[in-house]
Amino acid sequence: MTIDVPALEPGRHIQTLDELTADQAQDVLGMLEAAAQSDGTQAVSEQGRLQLRGGRREGVRHFLLTYDGELIGYAQLEDTDPIEAPAAELVVHPSHRGRGHGRALGSALLGASGKRLRMWAHGGRSAARHLAQVLGLTLFRELRQLRRPLTAPLDIAEPVLPPGVSVRAFVPGQDDAAWLAVNAAAFAHHPEQGALTQRDLDDRKAEPWFDPKGFFLAEREGELIxxxxxxxxxxxxxxxxxxxxxxxxxxxxxLGKALTAIGLRHLAAEGAPTAMLYVDADNTAALTVYERLGFVTHEVDLMYRTES
Structure with a gap:
């Protein structure tokens, strides 16, 4: 359906869809790329970009904002967590900012979620922080992107695996189910990572960057751990x-420290001059491990939510 947003800009429309056509998805991806070039960071996460394509996804809705028929804004609402409020991301084309389009999208998200909303501000940009405040949202999560150099000499100690543990590369098709089970167990506390499904895994295996040689599995007595x-x-x-x-x-x-070292050594051997990772700011144990490995904070993503 198409919703006419009652705001200051006549000619502005927001269309809410359960799925996008291939052409609509390409238009949104093009706008996201233009925004990323301007902002230096992606406004929509990898998961959100994957959910643009491939038809309907349970619990995912798309909001297309047009102005005089031109696509200039996009938002995605994901309501798949059984406990947490729906999560949202949004973007306005860099050439059309400062005219209330972001606020219109945010208001549409609040309405669609019943004013129970979590919203990302990737990169923690001031405009995104301001929009969150205008919408009445409060900060509750900080996700840090850490980076470290991988140039020689590579100061990463030789990994030492626990007794009885061996490491091999992931085999697509053969290891899918076992990996999904271990991932769900390891991230039972983490709704985004722990809830990955076979479809989510298949989406990532289909991406150009996927390389099973860089997907390391640790086993003990034939079981993935x-x-x-x-x-x-x-x-x-x-x-x-x-x-x-x-x-x-x-x-x-x-084991975590050893696997991290194995992966970093692989990335260095592949020619990557820099390594990055994401970690929650309140995960002090993981932060300590990564800082000891030479990682420092590069930027932050902020998540805001309604107080109700």
Whole structure:
């Protein structure tokens, strides 16, 4: 359906859809790229960008804002967490900012979520922080992006695996179910990562960056107990500690540190001059580990929410 937003700009319309056509998805991706070039960071997360394509996703809605027929804004609302409020991301084309379009999208998100909303401000930009305040949202989560150099000499100690543990590369198709189970167990406290499904995994395996050689699985007595999935961002010349997960009953023995070192050494061997990762600011244990490995904060993503 199409919703005419009662705001200061005549000619502005917001269309709410359960799925996008291929052309609509391409138009949104093009606008996201223009915004990323202007802002230096993506306004919509990797998961959000994947959810633009491939048809309907349960719990995901898309908001297309047009002005005189031209697409100039986009928002995505994901209502899949059984406990937390729906999560949102939004973007306005850099050439059309400062005219209330972001506020119109934010108001549409508040209405669609029943004024129960969480919203990301990627990169923590001042305009995004201001919009959150205008919408009556309060800050409650800080996600840090850390970086460290991978240039020689590489000051990463030789990884030491716990007794009886071996490491091999992920085999697509063969290891999917076991990995999804360990990922869910390792991130049971983390609604975004722990809830990944086979479709989510398949989406990532279909991306150009996917390389099973950089997806390391740790096994003990034939059972998967941990992993380190790395990612190469070729255009940005960045290697990413994409996700490190350890099954709860295997935590505390140094496996996470060893897997992190294995992945960093792999990224360096692949030619990445810099490594990056994301970690919650309140995860002091993980922050300490990564800081000891030479990582420092590069930028932050902020999440705001309604107080109700």
């Amino acid at each position: 941990g992993f380190h999935w790395t990612k190469m961002h070729a255009a940005e010349q960045l290697g990413e500690v994409y996700v490190v997960g350890i099954r709860p009953d295997a935590q505390g023995g140094g």
